[in-house]
Amino acid sequence: MTESIKVDSPAQLQMSLAAAMTLGLRPGIFYRGATLSCINLLLTYEGGCAGNCAYCGLQRQRDGRFSEKSFIRVEWPSFPLEEIIARIGRHPERVDRVCISMVTHGRAVEDTLAVARSLQPLDAAVSILMAPTVMTRENIVTLKDTGAEIGSVAIDAATEELFDRYRGKTVKGPHEWERYWQCLADAVEVFGDSKAGCHLIVGLGETEREMANTIQRVYDLGANVHLFSFYPEEGSALADREACPPGQYRRLQLASYMIQNGFTSYGSISYDESGRIAGFGVDPEEEKIVIESGIPFMTSGCPGKDKLVSCTRPYGDGPPGDIRSYPFAPNMEDIAKIRMELTESYPGCSELEEGQ
Numbered sequence: 554m555t556e557s558i559k560v561d562s563p564a565q566l567q568m569s570l571a572a573a574m575t576l577g578l579r580p581g582i583f584y585r586g587a588t589l590s591c592i593n594l595l596l597t598y599e600g601g602c603a604g605n606c607a608y609c610g611l612q613r614q615r616d617g618r619f620s621e622k623s624f625i626r627v628e629w630p631s632f633p634l635e636e637i638i639a640r641i642g643r644h645p646e647r648v649d650r651v652c653i654s655m656v657t658h659g660r661a662v663e664d665t666l667a668v669a670r671s672l673q674p675l676d677a678a679v680s681i682l683m684a685p686t687v688m689t690r691e692n693i694v695t696l697k698d699t700g701a702e703i704g705s706v707a708i709d710a711a712t713e714e715l716f717d718r719y720r721g722k723t724v725k726g727p728h729e730w731e732r733y734w735q736c737l738a739d740a741v742e743v744f745g746d747s748k749a750g751c752h753l754i755v756g757l758g759e760t761e762r763e764m765a766n767t768i769q770r771v772y773d774l775g776a777n778v779h780l781f782s783f784y785p786e787e788g789s790a791l792a793d794r795e796a797c798p799p800g801q802y803r804r805l806q807l808a809s810y811m812i813q814n815g816f817t818s819y820g821s822i823s824y825d826e827s828g829r830i831a832g833f834g835v836d837p838e839e840e841k842i843v844i845e846s847g848i849p850f851m852t853s854g855c856p857g858k859d860k861l862v863s864c865t866r867p868y869g870d871g872p873p874g875d876i877r878s879y880p881f882a883p884n885m886e887d888i889a890k891i892r893m894e895l896t897e898s899y900p901g902c903s904e905l906e907e908g909q
């Protein structure tokens with residue numbers, strides 16, 4: 554009798570291509586010597602995710618087998634949990650952190666706990682990207698008790714209207730804006746200040762002012778912002794939409810960094826009438842130093858043992874030829890490009906400039 558192959562979590566998990574390369578499970582080296590010390594894992598089920606988010610490669614209404622669908626931009630191959638654990642154990646110098654991304658599924662909490670338990674003997678911190686729709690506050694406490702150090706919530710959309718349009722009622726999705734914010738607040742309470750994260754995607758149709766406001770709200774709650782640039786995922790409902798214009802993303806990266814580090818605030822930033830950031834409310838000399846450090850334009854995510862970002866997600870939100878979140882410190886040439894992008898407008902952004 555042949556044993557049936559288990560394709561569902563917790564026996565099997567999807568892993569980002571970059572993480573698979575880090576563990577030697579896929580061949581290849583990263584463009585420009587980028588490194589990643591966070592192994593990004595994703596629960597996988599034959600029955601799929603109950604969500605129907607319009608920008609996501611895993612959305613329910615997309616054709617194809619769930620385990621073969623990609624999550625964001627890059628391939629997410631599947632591996633047995635045992636093999637993943639053995640690989641991490643064999644290369645402890647390569648791995649600072651493991652992130653378990655839940656999907657919206659009735660078994661997601663128990664399976665995440667099972668994976669987290671299996672990771673306990675390893676010398677790696679654990680982050681959980683939580684699925685608020687299928688979780689309670691008690692579940693967050695249990696996750697922490699099982700060894701998770703950071704809990705994040707992908708609110709993704711900057712406004713309730715966009716959230717409903719792309720994740721909620723309009724696409725017949727199960728997610729609710731208030732529930733996501735409550736889960737983030739619970740995560741801050743349970744894990745502690747700066748031990749909760751919030752994913753936000755720039756370029757879903759919000760104004761820069763709206764995104765800056767949401768970024769401020771996240772920081773005021775005591776959580777960190779992990780920013781992503783919208784990239785159209787093939788096969789998703791938003792496949793034909795333009796990627797986030799670089800100028801919009803750069804300004805929000807800079808705003809997010811400066812709000813988090815106390816240089817400015819949502820209220821001190823100035824906006825033009827189309828909602829585009831017109832000034833950061835910071836001394837120009839100070840602003841120049843911050844920009845030239847390159848740090849605001851690097852990937853924002855959970856830290857490694859050296860306190861620098863471990864979850865660098867190389868080229869996860871833009872191709873290597875048009876980098877959005879730098880997985881390494883930008884060099885002088887990159888900074889010159891970033892400076893130009895910071896001043897770039899885009900269609901519909903600034904009517905004033907368009908009319909000139």
Ligand code: SF4
Pocket residue numbers: 591593651652653680681682704705750752779853854855864
């Ligand atoms: S930033 Fe943190 S929560 Fe988000 S994917 Fe990376 S490790 Fe996971």
